Amino acid sequence: MLCCQAALHLRQTVLGLRLGLPPGLRSYSSDAEQTHNVAILGGGITGLASAYYLTKELPNVRVTIYEASDRIGGWLSSKRVPVKDGTVLFEAGPRTLRPNGNGVLSAKLLQELDLAKDAIFAQNTSPAARNRYVYYPDHLVRMPHPSVGIADNLWSLFTEPVFSGTPWGIVSEFFKPQRDPSVQDESVGDFFSRRIGRNAVDRLLSGVLHGIYAGDAWQLSAKSLFPVQWRDEAETGGIMAGVVKMQADGRRVTKHEGDFLLEAKKFRWDPLLKATLKDNTAFTLKDGLQGLVDGLARHLFAKGNVEFKTSSPVSSVKLTRAGIEVTAQGSEQSKSYRHAISALSPSHLNQVAKDPSSDSNVASLVPIIPSVTVMTVNLYYRTPDLHLPGFGYLIPQATPFESNPERALGVVFDSAYSPSPRDLDLANWQITDTQLLQQAREKGQLINVNDFAWYNMPDRPNAQDDVKERGTKLTVMLGGHWWNEWPSFPDEQQGLALAKSVLQRHLNITEEPEAYQVNVQEDCIPQYTVGHEDRLKKAHNKIWNEYKGRLRVAGNWMSGVGVNDCLRSAWDVVRSIRDGRDGTGLEQVGTTSAAWGGSEGGGARYDVVDGDVYIEEDIKSTATRSIACGPWYMYVARESVMALVQARLRHVEFEEQRAAAGTMETSHPANPCTATISSPLQRTRTVPSIDDFKAVR
Numbered sequence: 001m002l003c004c005q006a007a008l009h010l011r012q013t014v015l016g017l018r019l020g021l022p023p024g025l026r027s028y029s030s031d032a033e034q035t036h037n038v039a040i041l042g043g044g045i046t047g048l049a050s051a052y053y054l055t056k057e058l059p060n061v062r063v064t065i066y067e068a069s070d071r072i073g074g075w076l077s078s079k080r081v082p083v084k085d086g087t088v089l090f091e092a093g094p095r096t097l098r099p100n101g102n103g104v105l106s107a108k109l110l111q112e113l114d115l116a117k118d119a120i121f122a123q124n125t126s127p128a129a130r131n132r133y134v135y136y137p138d139h140l141v142r143m144p145h146p147s148v149g150i151a152d153n154l155w156s157l158f159t160e161p162v163f164s165g166t167p168w169g170i171v172s173e174f175f176k177p178q179r180d181p182s183v184q185d186e187s188v189g190d191f192f193s194r195r196i197g198r199n200a201v202d203r204l205l206s207g208v209l210h211g212i213y214a215g216d217a218w219q220l221s222a223k224s225l226f227p228v229q230w231r232d233e234a235e236t237g238g239i240m241a242g243v244v245k246m247q248a249d250g251r252r253v254t255k256h257e258g259d260f261l262l263e264a265k266k267f268r269w270d271p272l273l274k275a276t277l278k279d280n281t282a283f284t285l286k287d288g289l290q291g292l293v294d295g296l297a298r299h300l301f302a303k304g305n306v307e308f309k310t311s312s313p314v315s316s317v318k319l320t321r322a323g324i325e326v327t328a329q330g331s332e333q334s335k336s337y338r339h340a341i342s343a344l345s346p347s348h349l350n351q352v353a354k355d356p357s358s359d360s361n362v363a364s365l366v367p368i369i370p371s372v373t374v375m376t377v378n379l380y381y382r383t384p385d386l387h388l389p390g391f392g393y394l395i396p397q398a399t400p401f402e403s404n405p406e407r408a409l410g411v412v413f414d415s416a417y418s419p420s421p422r423d424l425d426l427a428n429w430q431i432t433d434t435q436l437l438q439q440a441r442e443k444g445q446l447i448n449v450n451d452f453a454w455y456n457m458p459d460r461p462n463a464q465d466d467v468k469e470r471g472t473k474l475t476v477m478l479g480g481h482w483w484n485e486w487p488s489f490p491d492e493q494q495g496l497a498l499a500k501s502v503l504q505r506h507l508n509i510t511e512e513p514e515a516y517q518v519n520v521q522e523d524c525i526p527q528y529t530v531g532h533e534d535r536l537k538k539a540h541n542k543i544w545n546e547y548k549g550r551l552r553v554a555g556n557w558m559s560g561v562g563v564n565d566c567l568r569s570a571w572d573v574v575r576s577i578r579d580g581r582d583g584t585g586l587e588q589v590g591t592t593s594a595a596w597g598g599s600e601g602g603g604a605r606y607d608v609v610d611g612d613v614y615i616e617e618d619i620k621s622t623a624t625r626s627i628a629c630g631p632w633y634m635y636v637a638r639e640s641v642m643a644l645v646q647a648r649l650r651h652v653e654f655e656e657q658r659a660a661a662g663t664m665e666t667s668h669p670a671n672p673c674t675a676t677i678s679s680p681l682q683r684t685r686t687v688p689s690i691d692d693f694k695a696v697r
Helices: 002-018 045-057 103-112 150-159 166-175 188-195 198-212 227-236 239-249 255-265 271-278 290-303 346-353 432-442 449-455 492-507 532-547 563-578 632-649 651-661 690-694
Strands: 037-041 062-066 078-083 086-091 119-123 132-135 140-142 280-285 306-309 314-320 323-328 335-337 339-342 371-381 392-394 408-413 472-479 515-526 551-553 664-666 675-677
Touching: 037 045, 037 323, 037 335, 045 062, 045 290, 045 563, 062 323, 078 290, 078 371, 078 515, 086 371, 086 472, 086 515, 103 271, 103 290, 103 563, 132 198, 150 166, 166 198, 166 239, 188 198, 188 227, 198 392, 198 408, 227 239, 271 280, 280 290, 290 306, 314 346, 323 339, 339 563, 371 492, 408 492, 472 492, 492 515, 532 551, 551 563
Parallel strands: 037 062, 037 339, 062 306, 132 392, 339 551
Antiparallel strands: 078 086, 119 280, 132 140, 314 323, 323 335, 371 472, 371 515, 392 408, 408 472, 664 675
16 A cells, blocks of 8 residues: 555656646645545546636645546647757647637636746737638639638639539528428538538538548538537528528527626636737647646646546446545555546546446447547648648548548648737838749749738747747648548558658648658547437436436537637536536537527627627627637638628728729739739739649749
């Protein structure tokens, strides 16, 4: 027994040393039973967040975190890799967070954990925020965005094969019949092909789903991934009809979501951080998202009532009269807790819930929820600007095999996560700037004047990388549902070869990377396939029947796969324990088609758009933003129709601006993407053609 205690103390001390904590902050619990203690199964971001919210909401609670591996953080893993003149940061998993919707929780952690000083923000006007691409059929296509201009957006919508049929499909969606009321769920592909058209699914939406779920659009659940649009079709007749109704009546949310929005509005913000968040679309940390893990761990160690048990996989979880009995492998005895929060995957939870000594068979406590494996390959090149300015690109399912034989899902331009470009004062430009513009065009780098400013900042650093001269950093995502039938996964060298092949074909990058890292994330993303909601309801009933509210579940397999979704899951579970409510963590499942309240009808106004709960906005102020009534994976559908909506709403304003600025003559010669603009500034701008997109150097 003494040996076990000594080993535990040593593990705690080593983990504290890794985090750079002084001995006084390396806390560990005594063996005495606590009257109010909670076990957390899993030391990933969900488990750490659960512990954080527990110690915040219930300061006297004793928390024990069981983690099977020798490190905490789960899929969040950042590593510094040496290069010739310093180090670069590689992210194996998630790399940025959005501060809207559930992301208000991660933004709040910046303040509460004193991480704001290490945050790197992507401004609304930065290339990473404005420029997103799809690779189809054999070249990069920029998604429509207001910064490009109405004329260019419309030309792209009606000439690029990737958008073929989509604008008309959105307009004609008003006249499509409703689904059969007997249909309880269907795939995302079936749903949107009925409403908008198959091309929109195969060439656009499937790419977005690759970027979020690494999943198959024809297997994923429309009801679970697009609950707002699913409900709108049933109640108003269609997606666009739902948007119109929202414009008239205001946004509607479930009571559960409304309660969260109201609670979030009570958050007290640092004025500077709030102002910064308002002008930015995403953020990361100087040391990567591993910094969020380390910040949580430092805070929990300092509390003194949290015990970390790493290298301690849980072998069983039983309901007893005293509460929950947890047994870890290698432990001589079990320990009882009042509650347990499982942040394990469904398959692991089923394993620990099975009691081989009992006749009760609860091996299927949670129905099977499939998951996919993703390989991420990080690469660093000495040459800068090897990619177009922007966030990156996704590869839809309709991209021909010969254009994507490696079965890549997309490529992230990590070099874009840098300090925002300087504001550009057009009035102070001199004639020599025109020569620089021409050079930028020849490199295929220029999208608009802000991107020009970005590429011509002589001292533009990358705040995550400690190098004297900036280079190019990319991440290639491979696998997902494409690898479901593969008997084995590529090894490190095979993965590197696949990534280099993708970059050579798509971006014409032929040089060898100076540094790389290959990461295989096995079963990392749960798949919300058709029938997902029904499976969660069954899981709720089984967990309640077996554990009577003593065991609660949280994680990425129920209501969202992102980091922010995991934080929200932990937040909900902890508050239910704090308030003494019965539950399992799944009690809110199935509220998407019921208990929806109007923005004003319930006595409270949810005057937020896109879930920006820290900023009050008029929900009817901007017609185009209302299309984004769901999560950001409606991005492509929203941006595709945005130009059409703007052309209608801003026609008079556009004509007045043109008359004030001068004359605009648009011609479409051999290069149909060339527009010459005459204005008092006497500037000439050329939007890159398809060939320019290929010549990314």
